[in-house]
Amino acid sequence: MKINQDYDAIIVGSGMGGMSAGAMLAKDGHKVLILEKAHAPGGCSSSYFRKGYVFESGATTLIGFDEDQPLWKLEHETGIQIPREEITPSMSVWIDGEQLTRYKNREQWIMECVRVFGNEKAQRAFWEEAFKVSDLVWKVSLKNPHFPPQKLSEWGELMTNNNPLDVWVLKYAFQSVADTMKKYGVDTHKFRRFVDEQLMITAQAKSEETPFLFGAAGLTYTNYSNFYVPGGLLEMINAIRSFIQNKGGALHTKEGVEMISREGEQFMVHTKSTRKEKFTYRAPIVISNIPVWNMKDITAGEMSEYFQEEAKDFDEAWGAITLGIATDDVYPKELPLHNQIHLEDGDTIPFTDSDSIFVSMSKPGDSVRAKEGMRTLNISTHASPELWYSMNGSYETAKQQAEDFIVKVLREKLPGFADAQIEVIHTATPVTWENWVYRKKGRVGGIPQSMARSLLKWTPHETPFKGLYLCGDTTYPGQGIPGVTLSGINVYSRIKKNHH
Incomplete structure (x- = not known):
């Protein structure tokens, strides 16, 4: 068995979380190998070719390029230019025979809600609170790469990294979107239907189950810059892929990981290609960008038990x-x-x-x-x-x-x-x-939001096994392209801290 030891880090899965982590590591001079079982890279943020047309993996929007958002940081730090064009308005909602236009301009959007749902004073108060929470959540989440905290020192960082005046926002981790709608007097049947369906796209759960802390960002994403990638989302992945390859890294498609095992301070990653060839790689760092449900099948012993335990809490998706x-x-x-x-x-x-x-x-x-x-x-x-x-x-x-x-x-x-x-x-x-x-049971979109799961109960980026990290939509902060990009950036921050 020939063992390839050319890489500093191996990334399992080429979704946007893994690609972001890979790009950030590559910019620091790490040689990165990304392994993807499917024919095309990108996971759920990709495109595929069928009968002369290019289709996206699913219906999806693209945000995260405004200042203090994850894709802005990715481009800013690496110099990668993701090809894109802004679209405005980003979206229409068709409800009861009426068109509701999701304007980017916040005032215009509030007036559109008033036109369709009435009750100007209450609508304005609700949306102004949502904007305030969402803006802060974006800013704070980028400033706290070691979240959820796993060590005493990281709890300390939370104290020093953040403005104590921002603490007011934490109460919304314990109040649902539905609670907040009641509080502001916008809890009509029609508005709730609108909110529930918007949250299903962004949080995978409805207003009763989604904490307002997450729901605010999920409801206001059309009020940030929304983009279209000409040629399909695969072009976004390809831009990042080129950057990684130019830095000496590689991305192999049609090569699935069959087993990850530990040997001393190193990991052995065993793969099989669609042509049935088998390969083995050795590296001190492995990043999994595949769902937490898939991990127990490609690890053994203690590692497999850990992932079985982690996945147990999230059996519904x-x-x-x-x-x-x-x-x-x-x-x-x-x-x-x-x-x-x-x-x-x-x-x-x-x-x-x-x-x-x-x-x-x-x-x-x-x-x-x-x-x-x-x-x-x-x-x-x-x-x-x-x-x-x-x-x-x-x-x-x-x-x-x-x-x-x-x-x-x-x-x-x-x-x-x-x-x-x-x-x-x-x-x-x-x-x-x-x-x-290849996501277990075809579950896409990560783990649904839930009032029962506290911020600290998210699957963390760092595992108990030194050098093994997790990113993607089944880790904090969850689903959506900006969310998984942030998870990749957070993993990079942890690696930088732990393996200088």
Whole structure:
């Protein structure tokens, strides 16, 4: 067995958390190897090619480039330039036959809420509080790379790194978004439906379950700069990949990690490629960017027991049903690229508990993603992995019924779609997702927010095994591209501290 010892750090999985950690280490001169089992890098923030079109891994928005946000820091520190164009307004929400436009301008957004939900004084008070909390959360989270604290010294850092005047925000770790809505008098049925569906995209949970500390950022993300990556999110991953390769690192796709074991101060990482070739690498540092649920299967002994224990608390998580559709471009010019469509009150998509669908479209004229005169649409909605894994004989029928229902909703509610000719359509369920990105049970989007889980109960970035670190959406601070980027930056800070 030939052992490759060329690398200072090995990263398992090429999602945005691992890519960010890799880029930060590469800028300091560390030789990094990233191992990815799938055909394309990027995990859930990637693109794939199908029948002449480029589709995104799921319907998704992109923020985090404003000052004090994680992608701003990543670019700032490394000099990487992620190709992007700002889009404004970033999104429309279609609810009860009405279009609610998510303006970036905060005053304009408050007035839009007043137009649709009424009650100006209460709406203004609620949103002003949400902006205040969200701005502070972004600023504070970037300033505290060793969170959640794991050592006495890190508790000390929390005291010295932060302004004592910011402590007021912590009460919102114990108050849900629903509590805060009641407090400000905006808890109407229609507004709650709107808030619940927005939170399902950003927090994977509804207003009762999401602490306002996280929910504020989840509700106001459209009030920061939102971006589109021409050619698809894979181009963002490729920009980071080039940087790492130029610094002597490497990214191998179609090479999955089968086992991580320890040998003295070093880790042995055993892999198998899709061509059935086996490789072994040795390095003092390993960063896992795969979900905590997957880790017990690729570790043994104490390590495996640790991950089994960590994953036990988070046995509930969402999967997704996603559709990729290519149609001719018959959409109104002013239609935003992102649209959240509510079903009729009380309706759900078959074989899901989902009350809304989220649509992300390619930009008109993006000739990498769609040929001239055509557009691609990515549609996502939440689904229970357990249900889709228990279908057996009825799986194909259920999948077709979900697809037909979603297409019918688009024809009724997405402007222009009723006149569109569908050239390509394919549907993926949690089962498909597990085959694509190898996440256990096809769970995507991390761990749902929960009032029962305190800030300190998040899976930490540092494990009890010296040199083994975790990032990605099942660690603090959770899901979304800015969230996982922050987790990668935090892992880098820990490594810098522990392995000077």
